[in-house]
Amino acid sequence: MGLQAYLTLAAVVFCIGLFGVITRRNTIGILLGIELMLNSVNINLVAFSRFSGDVTGMIFTVFTICITVTEAALGLAIVILLFRIRRTVMADHLDLLKG
Amino acid sequence: MNGEALAFWALATVLVGSALAVVLTKNLFHAVLWLALGLTGTAGVFLLLDAEFLAAVQLLLYAGGIVTIVVFAIVVTERLVGERLSQTSRHLAAGAAASIALAWALVSAVWQRPLALVRAPMAEDLTQIIGDTVQTRFVLPFELLALLMLAGLMSAIYFARPED
Numbered sequence: 001m002g003l004q005a006y007l008t009l010a011a012v013v014f015c016i017g018l019f020g021v022i023t024r025r026n027t028i029g030i031l032l033g034i035e036l037m038l039n040s041v042n043i044n045l046v047a048f049s050r051f052s053g054d055v056t057g058m059i060f061t062v063f064t065i066c067i068t069v070t071e072a073a074l075g076l077a078i079v080i081l082l083f084r085i086r087r088t089v090m091a092d093h094l095d096l097l098k099g
Numbered sequence: 100m101n102g103e104a105l106a107f108w109a110l111a112t113v114l115v116g117s118a119l120a121v122v123l124t125k126n127l128f129h130a131v132l133w134l135a136l137g138l139t140g141t142a143g144v145f146l147l148l149d150a151e152f153l154a155a156v157q158l159l160l161y162a163g164g165i166v167t168i169v170v171f172a173i174v175v176t177e178r179l180v181g182e183r184l185s186q187t188s189r190h191l192a193a194g195a196a197a198s199i200a201l202a203w204a205l206v207s208a209v210w211q212r213p214l215a216l217v218r219a220p221m222a223e224d225l226t227q228i229i230g231d232t233v234q235t236r237f238v239l240p241f242e243l244l245a246l247l248m249l250a251g252l253m254s255a256i257y258f259a260r261p262e263d
Binding site for chain 1: 103104107111114115118119121122127130131134137138141144145147148149150152153156157160161164165168169171172173175176189190191193194195197198199201202205206209210214217218219225228229232233237240244247248251252254255256258259262
């Protein structure tokens with residue numbers, strides 16, 4: 001399989017994740033969509049790295065995986081905190097910053 | 100159709116199918132389980148690209164770590180609210196339009212020109228090369244990453260601490 005096949009797969013998964021981010025009303029559901037998008041970017045990095053013979057892309061993938069895990073932990077902690085304050089995890093109801 | 104193409108199409112089917120299930124299924128808990136399947140499929144794609152180390156990292160951190168954290172968050176919010184976290188979606192048409200437009204733009208850009216890159220055989224041990232490069236050329240970002248993870252996880256614990 002050529003590089004383009006992997007890039008196409010990553011693009012499709014990215015757009016599915018974007019659809020989830022746009023349409024989900026639950027904050028945890030939005031975070032799941034973000035995970036999908038970040039995951040598809042990793043496929044891109046590894047595919048480019050493999051096909052160009054340069055290992056840098058794979059090291060970037062290690063970094064992005066670690067940062068994504070931290071982001072997920074922090075994001076879900078914020079969700080739990082918001083839930084304690086507002087008693088809801090629906091993004092529509094989290095309008096504290098609305099002017 | 101050779102073995103690699105067969106594996107690629109199987110993994111692509113699993114990945115796209117589970118991704119669609121993540122964004123479309125009503126039950127949030129099922130969505131997390133579909134996400135676990137999708138992340139495992141991504142580990143398979145990494146294996147297909149000769150990145151065994153990344154596949155292992157993917158399984159340990161993503162499929163193990165993130166799924167566990169999300170399940171915890173669901174359990175906490177569901178227990179406190181006392182109702183099932185089945186969920187509705189909004190802006191379905193707008194989301195589908197934006198996603199399909201972006202997908203069309205990305206895919207057409209990818210296939211616009213033939214990419215000259217060919218898959219060179221990697222004779223050496225890729226895991227060892229990754230380890231060597233991380234500890235030499237990327238040692239400073241690596242240490243900063245450790246600091247970032249420590250700070251991030253500590254603040255996550257601080258945010259989610261029990262109320263006193």
